[in-house]
Amino acid sequence: MIKLPKILKYPNFSRLYYAGLTSELGSFVTETALMLLVFKLSEGDKSKLGIIRASFLFFLTMGSLLGGPIGEKFNRRNVLIFANIIRIPIITVLFFSKDFYSILLVNAMVAFFTGIYNPSRQAMINDIVPQKEISIANSLFGSTMAILHMVGPFIGALVFSKMQGIDEILTFDLITYFLGIALISTINYRPPKKESVDNVQTSLFYDLKEGLRYAQKREDLRALLFNCSIAGFCIGVLIPLLLPFVTEVLHLSDREYGLMLSVFGLGGFFGGIISHRLTSKHRPGKLIVSSIAFEPLLMLLWLLIPVFIPNLIIFFFWGVIVFIRIPSQLNYVSETVETEYLSRIHSILDLSFVVPNISGGIIIAFIGNSFTTMEMLFCTAILFVILIFFKMFTSSSKALFKSEAKRVTRDQSIQDGIA
Template structure:
């Protein structure tokens, strides 16, 4: 039994795919600060413009991704990834030359659409090139890339801006996408070659677009562990993004200034990276992924509620105490995202991977899209600390409810088996 999650990188095909993903994930976050700097400082636009940027970034994952995934599965996954990564490089060049917000939003929409096509193809390719026993490690490394780049990307982007100017991250991002594309060319075409057709055998009519789309969605609801994982993740993301935009305000309440707030956010990100590494080294959780996800939600909720109580000055902590709590919150987040990725891969047949992945992403991105507005309304009505308390209670109840249901089900199964 291999315990080192990096063992999967001995698989040459996965190594090429993973390297391309690192450049892709870095590109998703490298321009995060640059876009906001251009919109808020260079063009002197307000909150509505930033909100428009966030909506345009998320919309393709909800609207376009599930429908486009049907076509992705009919095409070569390798070619889809190469084409979309190259297109993203072109669209980032458009961001660099954008003269106003409207042109910027157009290229952001195009870039995000290409990303919504790239990811289902990547998920399907993992399924094709990685053995069943290596899936937990492959999924963990993918999550490690996603979580790491959420920290490295914005930090590197900010550094590039300070040295080379506000639009410089776009140029480095283009270079990263081109390097990622070079690694994609090293992928094998296994599974992408057309099947040999027997002329004596009657042709089987392909199912229509609507039927194929429905098949992917139906698969989620026909597999109990996958259905619970998708819904649990969507609900958890809604709760997270309910308070995520308010984090800067609660940080003020618990004593963090503008400079030290970055440390708090980085602590969450660092925790998610460390959590991903630990889960990659210890893979026994793969026999009980939903239980791990729900237990993590339960304890995450308690931490979130504690932050809300800190905002009410019920108790105070030194900075290192709050930073430790933020680190733990990030690690618990990884304990939800990594098992979810494993369930998605292990419970979905290869020919449905793109459609199921895109449908799940659409549901989760929709949760992330509507939650910030709900959080802002709640903050005005009941105050920021109370939103944290509400989010913490909801997360704990969600985790406890799912965990209790699974433990009861397991007890019933054992009782029947012993009868």
């Protein structure tokens, strides 16, 4: 019998966790299948992949811009339920229309409500999980995302290559939304008390501006956001070019594309486990700065050895490094950001990755057919190396590495208890 992690004994957290597990699996499977479908419909047009990716990320950004302040103003559980409900009719559109522009529209709208969903979910974890267990919760979510990154693309590529269609995949995605709604609805959640300032009602954009002001005041958060921005841009270029890389450079098929993503996820699974163990010995800021230093080197090494098996090995270790960094970022925010800013900082953290990611996708949309796949990827890798290593020697990166920010305490009266 499989022994579940102890933290899943907290009933409210376990429901939130399983809701995320099911919906994220559906999203990974569907996203892979849609990329393959667009590549097929466009007859290998890389610019179309860039447009789809840039559109998805643009609307994810718009959703995240609103998602942080919405999560502060409204009951976070209700926000999560609403975001799941609204995505059901949107996905249903693809059963009736599968041309490029329908896929573009549906992908964009799903991204928008996903952007609203994510900051509230992450802030809700910090609300309901006892503070001493937060790092375990973040590591578990990181490891789970890695597993989904491993399983989702493989299933999506396999089903698409077998069925040459996406109806079965869309049906599965819809089922995961219904499961998520059912699980989240059973969470016993009471929003944390808010500190009022002369009972003044503020706007969503004022709340967002206050979150940005808070981040700007702290050197360590500025370094964290910069690192996410650079990684976001480079990944924004890489994702739409990975499928052409597999087919044009390696001369392989859709299945190997899915396998490369799955191996990355497998590395991420181990990275999540390692991250939890490292957190007990090292502060999260040190892990963030150390791990981001390896990522551009791995990207460059991947391009210098364009052979499938070595590429799989590199992607495995790349997954390990990325999923050491991601839970460490969440832990750092959980430890050092006050409760009233949590949703907004999680939203801004998402944006710091997603906005540059959009830029990368837009660039591919414009120049995707003007340069070779290797030329675009290699220039991106060189830029990644230069910017990350330049930033490592600044005072803000040193502040993040030393993790000097004061630890905060949470309202324990709303935290989960073991049933």
